[in-house]
Amino acid sequence: MHEALLTLGFGIVTAAILALSAVAFTLEYGVTNVANVSHGEILTVSAYVAYLVHSRTGSAVAAAIGAAVAGGLVALAMYMSVIGPFIRFGASPTVVFIATLGISFMIQNFLVIGFGAENVAYTIDPGAPQHLGPFLLTPLDEQIVISAAAITLGLYVIVSRTKFGKALRAVSQNRELARVTGINATQVAAATFVLAGMIAGYAGFILAESVGTFNPYFGFSFFLITLTASVAGGLGKPFGTVAGAVMVGLILEFAGNYITASYNLAFAFAILAIVILVRPRGLFTNARRTVFE
Amino acid sequence: MSAYVVSVLTEGAIFGIMALGLNVIWGWSGDFDLAYYGYVAIGAYMTLVLTIGAPTPPAQYILGLQLPYPLAVVGAIATSMAVGLVVGLIALRHLRGIYFSIVTLGAVYVMYVMAGQYVPLVDGYNGLSGLFDPMGDWFGLDYQSYQYFFLGLSLVCFVLVFLFTARISGSRFGMALRTLREDERAAAAFGRDIYRLKLKGYVLGAGLAGFAGALFAAYLSAFNPSAWSPVEVIVLYSAVLVGGRGNIWGVALGVLIMGMLVQESTRFLPMLPGLGQLNTLHPQVLLALRGVVIGLVLVLFLRFRPQGLLPERRYVDREPVAPASMPAT
Numbered sequence: 001m002h003e004a005l006l007t008l009g010f011g012i013v014t015a016a017i018l019a020l021s022a023v024a025f026t027l028e029y030g031v032t033n034v035a036n037v038s039h040g041e042i043l044t045v046s047a048y049v050a051y052l053v054h055s056r057t058g059s060a061v062a063a064a065i066g067a068a069v070a071g072g073l074v075a076l077a078m079y080m081s082v083i084g085p086f087i088r089f090g091a092s093p094t095v096v097f098i099a100t101l102g103i104s105f106m107i108q109n110f111l112v113i114g115f116g117a118e119n120v121a122y123t124i125d126p127g128a129p130q131h132l133g134p135f136l137l138t139p140l141d142e143q144i145v146i147s148a149a150a151i152t153l154g155l156y157v158i159v160s161r162t163k164f165g166k167a168l169r170a171v172s173q174n175r176e177l178a179r180v181t182g183i184n185a186t187q188v189a190a191a192t193f194v195l196a197g198m199i200a201g202y203a204g205f206i207l208a209e210s211v212g213t214f215n216p217y218f219g220f221s222f223f224l225i226t227l228t229a230s231v232a233g234g235l236g237k238p239f240g241t242v243a244g245a246v247m248v249g250l251i252l253e254f255a256g257n258y259i260t261a262s263y264n265l266a267f268a269f270a271i272l273a274i275v276i277l278v279r280p281r282g283l284f285t286n287a288r289r290t291v292f293e
Numbered sequence: 294m295s296a297y298v299v300s301v302l303t304e305g306a307i308f309g310i311m312a313l314g315l316n317v318i319w320g321w322s323g324d325f326d327l328a329y330y331g332y333v334a335i336g337a338y339m340t341l342v343l344t345i346g347a348p349t350p351p352a353q354y355i356l357g358l359q360l361p362y363p364l365a366v367v368g369a370i371a372t373s374m375a376v377g378l379v380v381g382l383i384a385l386r387h388l389r390g391i392y393f394s395i396v397t398l399g400a401v402y403v404m405y406v407m408a409g410q411y412v413p414l415v416d417g418y419n420g421l422s423g424l425f426d427p428m429g430d431w432f433g434l435d436y437q438s439y440q441y442f443f444l445g446l447s448l449v450c451f452v453l454v455f456l457f458t459a460r461i462s463g464s465r466f467g468m469a470l471r472t473l474r475e476d477e478r479a480a481a482a483f484g485r486d487i488y489r490l491k492l493k494g495y496v497l498g499a500g501l502a503g504f505a506g507a508l509f510a511a512y513l514s515a516f517n518p519s520a521w522s523p524v525e526v527i528v529l530y531s532a533v534l535v536g537g538r539g540n541i542w543g544v545a546l547g548v549l550i551m552g553m554l555v556q557e558s559t560r561f562l563p564m565l566p567g568l569g570q571l572n573t574l575h576p577q578v579l580l581a582l583r584g585v586v587i588g589l590v591l592v593l594f595l596r597f598r599p600q601g602l603l604p605e606r607r608y609v610d611r612e613p614v615a616p617a618s619m620p621a622t
Contacts, residue, residue: 034391035391035395082592082596085596086595086596089596091595091596092390093390093391094325094390094391094394095595095599097325097390097391097394098325098530098591098595099591099592099595099596101527101591102527102531102587102588102589102591102592102595103588103592104588105524105527105584105587105588105591106584106585106588106589106592108584109581109582109583109584109585109588110581110585112577112578112580112581112584113578113581113582113585116577117577117581220524224398224399224402227395231395262406262410263406263410265402265403265406266402266403266406266407268399269398269399269400269402269403270399270403272395272396272399273383273396273399273400276388276392276395276396277383277386277387277388277396280387280388280392
């Protein structure tokens with residue numbers, strides 16, 4: 001029982017990081033209706049930027065800001081250079097899927113050229129583990145969970161209470177109709193990519209911090225788990241995605257603890273395949289409206 | 294012919310078989326299958342466990358037979374087709390588009406993780422080795438002449454696969470697959486069993502992947518998780534796309550360009566004046582450079598010439614249509 005609670009605590013940390021990455025992915029999906037396979041590379045690039053900033057300035061806050069800014073810029077570049085033009089050109093979702101897979105391949109290899117394929121150690125002192133209720137968490141873990149919750153809350157406010165959020169939801173639901181009402185869909189989508197990229201960039205920073213090492217393929221592996229969480233929560237549904245991320249994060253942590261962590265990726269995909277086959281629209285779409293709608 | 298040219302041609306022939314198999318699934322049936330390289334790997338692993346004999350501890354792997362190479366090739370193809378059948382039965386039932394791609398991506402990562410982590414299967418990260426010059430002793434070949442022999446064997450296999458897919462291309466089956474790609478609903482309306490047809494195409498493609506894998510294993514004489522990666526399939530997709538998706542002559546051209554020209558040209562970059570310092574950088578830099586070029590070419594072709602350099606010929610009904618005669622009044 002005690003061990004189960006400890007695992008639950010670690011699961012919440014995994015889930016928090018996963019939730020940020022998955023929410024960002026699902027926002028990108030929502031405004032474009034295509035899956036951005038190069039999403040994981042936003043996390044990777046941001047991890048490198050965070051590492052560089054951190055080693056120059058020695059400040060974790062600067063590293064976090066650097067990661068978020070880099071993530072926003074990378075996502076914007078992806079949208080402006082490939083995803084947006086492909087959508088305007090009338091490419092099918094599968095074609096954009098392939099194109100973004102190509103971008104992902106390019107960025108990974110760029111990073112190999114720049115930094116080598118080896119693991120970069122990103123070790124910062126996580127602080128002494130302390131008991132927090134039934135959990136055993138380090139101050140770093142606590143910071144990760146709290147910041148992720150705060151960002152999710154902030155995002156909720158942006159999406160549900162602001163004018164930009166309204167436009168975002170309109171474009172997500174019906175791009176053509178949104179354009180008819182005078183919304184500049186391209187601009188809204190680009191802004192959404194910046195927002196999502198910043199969240200993903202921050203997720204890349206905390207993931208690198210919590211794992212302790214990263215390499216050019218690190219974001220792609222995490223993208224595979226992100227995809228599972230997003231599909232489980234319902235692609236394009238931010239709120240369901242958070243629930244999906246918590247579920248997948250906990251399952252992975254428990255499976256990793258009780259079976260073995262090396263099979264994490266295989267587990268994630270077993271979940272993914274079952275969800276897609278049984279409930280392709282996500283687990284939580286039974287409710288008539290998600291909170292974000 | 295230098296050893297270098299021999300190795301480039303051999304790799305090209307094997308790569309060509311992979312691309313032709315992928316063309317069945319993506320070019321004709323129209324499914325963006327990401328599990329494809331998994332079938333290549335299964336073919337390679339299977340060939341090794343069927344030929345290299347029982348494991349010597351601490352190595353451990355399944356089977357460990359010492360069959361003659363051709364028999365092992367058949368076993369490898371059969372295994373790839375069987376796994377392809379299982380994946381296809383699940384993934385092709387209802388899923389299309391990106392959902393199909395995501396599930397096949399999942400399938401290949403399950404294969405990759407199993408091969409790399411579950412040691413009793415194929416010895417985990419160490420992988421398998423020890424298939425030296427299969428069939429060489431039948432003809433009493435030494436190391437030098439064996440390279441030529443294997444090049445010949447690979448080229449013959451490529452030509453056979455090419456002729457085989459050429460035959461399928463014009464057959465009713467090939468036409469039916471293309472119909473599914475263009476309009477599944479119309480095919481169903483004409484009484485085609487979509488699921489069965491797609492599955493047949495998928496298993497056929499997986500079998501060709503297994504065949505290529507069997508040759509690849511003999512060429513490398515070893516196989517392990519660092520010898521392959523699921524994303525390697527992008528190189529195959531770029532070859533099929535650049536050459537001309539659906540047209541086997543185009544696929545062959547694509548293999549020549551992406552598989553051989555791009556692959557090999559990055560190797561010579563350091564010889565250009567002023568670029569010699571490339572050699573002193575990270576050892577993976579040239580390989581990574583190739584990856585960047587391939588990703589870029591993939592995106593550019595998708596955007597500006599999705600039909601490829603040699604587009605698939607559209608089938609036109611050349612029979613003259615008799616002018617409708619006026620009904621007798």
